[in-house]
Amino acid sequence: MVTVSPNKIIRIAIADDIPILRKGLILLLNSYKPCGVDIEANNGQELINKIKLAENKPDICILDISMPVMDGYETLSVIKQCWPNIKVVILSVHYNEYTIIRTVREGASCCLPKEVDTDELFTAIKQVHNKGYYHTELVKHYLTNSMYEDVRKLKLNKNEQEFLRLCCSDMSYKQIALQMELSPRTIDGYRDDLFLKLNIKSRSALVMFALQTGLVTSPSEKA
Amino acid sequence: MVTVSPNKIIRIAIADDIPILRKGLILLLNSYKPCGVDIEANNGQELINKIKLAENKPDICILDISMPVMDGYETLSVIKQCWPNIKVVILSVHYNEYTIIRTVREGASCCLPKEVDTDELFTAIKQVHNKGYYHTELVKHYLTNSMYEDVRKLKLNKNEQEFLRLCCSDMSYKQIALQMELSPRTIDGYRDDLFLKLNIKSRSALVMFALQTGLVTSPSEKA
């Protein structure tokens, strides 16, 4: 257990699949006195492995959302389960109601867009370390005023994820059903459920959602 | 006119709307001996203004694609018109056939994904400065083997851009027609044209295209 003192160094771990951003971020944070970056990883899985091996666990993890192997949503979930004391800061291009609500409700201490300026990032890290959280105006807004009532339903199961991925293509629902070896009616049900949960009315909006939340990244390969 | 010598410093200008990436990139490049970053900008318009005022023009501009005010596509076009000797390197998360073909045909010396590692970035910059270009395998592949025959048609006009933007929403084509104050038939034509040009068959794929190329970024505000 670590005693928090104003002059103590804040140990930081970073997971991001963009090396130039990661390297840049490390240089930036190390140049900021109270911070020291101990761990860097290219994706969530790698980060978790490195934390497991680390003698001194980091105080704060900075996570990107869309990463290969294990994305930020899942990584956050694992970290909060294994090491509830480690604070998590989400730093991602994905900055929308879904991402904010899902990550903050899952235990993220802070959710920032990559467009954040360096001063605000420093402020955020300091406040997360001292007070346990840093919420921007948009985060505060969604926390008090979100269309997502049932937060548990924000996590998609395997089939829903696969369906969403295949929606991001030229395939008709019939073709998606064929691909997933399910009845077209079942696919219909997945769609209706998602429309209801996400409060949208068209497949186009579903594609928007999938890409903007980072739940789908690559174009679905036509098998 | 500058004489190229192996030991000369390569003057660099950067336009990217993500400050932490920009700052990081500057630290990285400045730490690499032959490079010096003179100009940084938050978007294309700002970059162009700064180049206009600069006594010594940069050798290389590093451009992001999706930026506010003026995006990378347009910025590239202006730079090559005003200062044909300035080399342009596109460095963006958008790394697909459209982006590659459009930027390289427009005169970009290099097109890299943001996932590039730092060594390859250094190599690319050195080679762009010395040989005038640096093409990755994917860029080479698309240069010899692209589905886009008529490259002039890759630029979308104002109406097509607006149509594409409005496609990224819950609106039906009828509603889009209303919003744009055009006949539904005209909108139908826009769609058919784009389908033909881009070799796709559905609005979902259109939305994918719009977001993955950076031609549309923000969700279209429902007016």
Next chain:
DNA sequence: CAACTATACCGTTAAAACACCCTTTTCTTT
């Protein structure tokens, strides 16, 4: 065991999307 829940599945109807072939107007180019 009964109640609940999640998952897969079904049918009908109306609206939207897509394909295909076509005309008119305007503006540019030769």
Next chain:
DNA sequence: AAAGAAAAGGGTGTTTTAACGGTATAGTTG
């Protein structure tokens, strides 16, 4: 002035999507 390209509008028919209101089954849990 004629030819040609570009932009807007059109008609018609098929396929796909979306909205609505359901059932059946397996697994979980009190």
